[in-house]
Amino acid sequence: MICEKTKLALQTLFPKAAPTASDVTIDTDAREKDKKKKIEPRQNGLVERDYAIHGYHLDAQVAAGQIIEAVTILDEAEFFIEAITGVDWIKDNQLEVVYDFCRYDFDLCRVVIRTRLDRNAAEVPTITDIYAGANWHERETHEFFGIKFLGHPNLIPLLLPEDADFHPLLKDFKA
């Protein structure tokens, strides 16, 4: 129910590339794919995932500029924020920011919003104005990955020491 609604709402972010059936099949095929083969970075778009396998329903990859728009859609649909995190795709020279959202009611829908950033200029607008709870999550992602959240009120290390200038979760970090 809510999944359908959210899907339609999120699809408005991708006017050109409406999700095709091929997106879904590529994903499920990925399980049987040869692991040696380099996996191409995904194109922006919305993919409906198999909940039984992945544990979430909707997976939207958006451009960094669209984050606010996408999160506003979820806020209006009364989603709550689970977490924000990053993934370092060092082979593609990219950083990914992952936003997890879920809802409080029994109409289950887990949504993942993700965006790929250039590894050397990782900047993404903050969503603290929409979700106040994103504050710590963004600070954490910033200190672990070095991703800048533009407009964040207090982007200083949270878990690491205050003067930490290293980003331990990057794949090329050596302690």
Added chain:
Amino acid sequence: MVAYFSEIFYGLISLFQGMAITFKEFIKPPVTVSYPYETLPMCDRFRGHVELIENEDGKANCVVCGLCARACPSGCITLAGVKPEGEKKKVLTKYILDFTRCSLCGSCVESCNFNALEFSKEYNLASRRKEDFIFDLLGRLEDRNR
């Protein structure tokens, strides 16, 4: 006005009820064990640090396959062995457990296919020196047999 007095009244009752409970507990005997003077038996499955299991000859069962060292998440096991002339199995010459880094997960015991490791029941481990926790398990095994 009624609410004011009933609150005082029921509040007082709740206080006396609480005091009744603590009084009941007061006359019951203590449940604690005065630890250094009395101890409780350790349960069978207690996971202490590991010890080597010996065979009938008093030698370690270990065949120096190194699976435990590889399974250990913290890398706290170092072991070495030699293969004497004419023997089929390797003989353990060194088994060091760095207990300062051990997290008592039991992966080593689980990974062992030769029934060579077991958990000890020892829990009174305290020292001021770090070196006291670098256990030479082979030495401990020989000490036990002495």
Added chain:
Amino acid sequence: MSSPIELQSDETFILNVGPQHPATHGVLRVKMEMNGEYIVEAETVIGYIHRMHEKMGELKTYPQYLMNLSRMDYLGALGYSHGHVLVVEKAAGIEVPERAEYIRAIMVELNRVASHLFWFGAFVMDLGGFSPLMYALQDREHILDMLEAVTGSRLTYCYFRYGGLYNDVDDQFIESARKFIPRMRKSLKKYHTLVTGNIIFRKRLEGVAPLSKETCRKYGASSAVARGSGINFDVRKNEPYSVYPEFDFDVPVYHGCDSLARYNVRMDEIEQSLRIIEQGLDKLPGGPIMPKKKPKIIKPPVGDYYQAVETARGSFGVRLVSDGGKTPYRLKLRSPTYSNMHLFDESCRGMLISDALAFMGSLDLVIPEIDR
């Protein structure tokens, strides 16, 4: 009542609560700007025992990481292990025998009762009552004894394995668990008379630290923090996993939005957990505790996987990104208290310090779990 007062003067001072303070239960620091006894602004500083479990997850193989999860939350360790093994099983496609799932559920619920008992004691101690802590610890000790007899450790269990369990429960455990349930119910009655009904206790919590539904949503609060604000959200019901759909239990929801509501939710949860344990013991099927076929080296296929579980402290999520290797490519641990603690800063404005610390206690903080 702790309504925000009009500030009489702008003369404020900074009070540094923590990192060592009796009310913070660990190394948590809150920088409070105070006007007399009223908090004007608060800033929580965390990270004092940050151990980077997430990086450890990337460096260790899957089985080697098992014991890390119990180090996250030392009071309700099994719930966290449960989330981790579930996500890896889901990713690697490992089937879990039914008996193992039932035992897992029983153990997690026992652990939840133990965790809530400790919270209950510590919370009342925050409010100045000492004896309930000791009574709670007595009951908790029984649970720890039972868990120790099965798992081999008292606090940082390493009990769940991918696909099953470390070892099976015996009749002795089942017997002592059955004996424990009526005992615990009796104790609960005692706690309610001694603490819940106490006028001083109620006066301290009623109407204190109101949290609206909206605040909970914006911060992603879960567990009793959300349920005390009238949000019916329990991962066990909303997103059933493991064998929880088989059990008949209720999710206590209170609409008071205050510290008392959060207290009541947790106390009722103890009772609900006892119900689950009771049913689990009745329904416990026979059979193996490890699957017959299990890959020797766990290498989940490429992709990302998410699993949320309801731990004693709320919705705990594990996001696993696998590149098909022996170690996870990325392992994100979403800890519930992290979100619950986050709303403290905003919500404690204008509160008296004594109320704020009671509020902090009602959030059920375990600092290593926030800091990871």
Added chain:
Amino acid sequence: MRLTLFNVVAAVIIAIAFAAVNAAYLVWAERRGAARIQRRPGPNINGPFGLLQPPLDGIKLMAKQLTIPGGADKVLFIAAPVLAMFPAIMSFVTIPFSENIVAKNMNVGVLMIFAFAALGSTSLLFAGWSSRNKYAMMASIRAVSQTVAYEIPMLITTITVVMIAGSMDLMEIVHQQSGSFLHWNIFPLLGKSHNILMPLSFLIFFTCTLAETNRSPFDLGEAESELVAGFHTEYGSMGFGLFFMAEYANIVIGSCMTTILFLGGWGCPFGLFPGVWWFILKLYLLIATFIWIRWTFPRTTIYGLLNLSWKILIPLSLFNLLLTAGLLKVF
């Protein structure tokens, strides 16, 4: 009894010794009692039943260095614990333990004890202010506002009793209650006033004593889960020891006053063998109740405490004062 130098010195020494021994062994009793309530054994290693624990604790405290925090007001910091002990000991001078055991009876004994009780809070204020610690400062302000709030209902209930006895002399107040327990002010069916609401006055007085002595559930001055250790956060060594002793000495005085004003002093419940033993029995039963209460209840907050005082205790005590006055006029 003539007032000689010897008498005065002896009285002061006895008062100090009584206060010190009481403080030391009440700590022991408190720890044992708390332990039994929590189903632990309590201190039981040093000596039989752990009876050597208090002197050993005292030696430990005395052996420690007295540290004065940087920036503290040194004079007040050192004076505060002494000031805390002083009124406690002075109050003992005028308390009649029996017909003969009293250091110096005064015809305004009640007044003197309350004067010294009020002085006690200044030492807390000095301690908190001089130690230059925010927690200590907050705690001492709490303690003073608490004392101010609770002095009023306490004095009103005391006036009720004084009105019945018609004297401020503690001896005279006890004499008025002689006979059986029905003559006691707690439930004076055979007394002068016949006021059946006197148990209420007793409860109010007892609550105020708890608050005056900074005992749980009114221990806001030390509220350890909020203010670390309250006004004595910065004190170590014997400075802390003196505060500790003063607390217990104040409890003893509070219980003495309750015994004298409401429980008939050294009188026997059935009018038989009056003597100091009855006084001691009543005194320590009251102190046991103090300990029992402390280990049962959580702490109130500052607003809960002030609400209780201004909204409940003061109106009720005033009402009872008026009622007693009316009844005394009628009978």
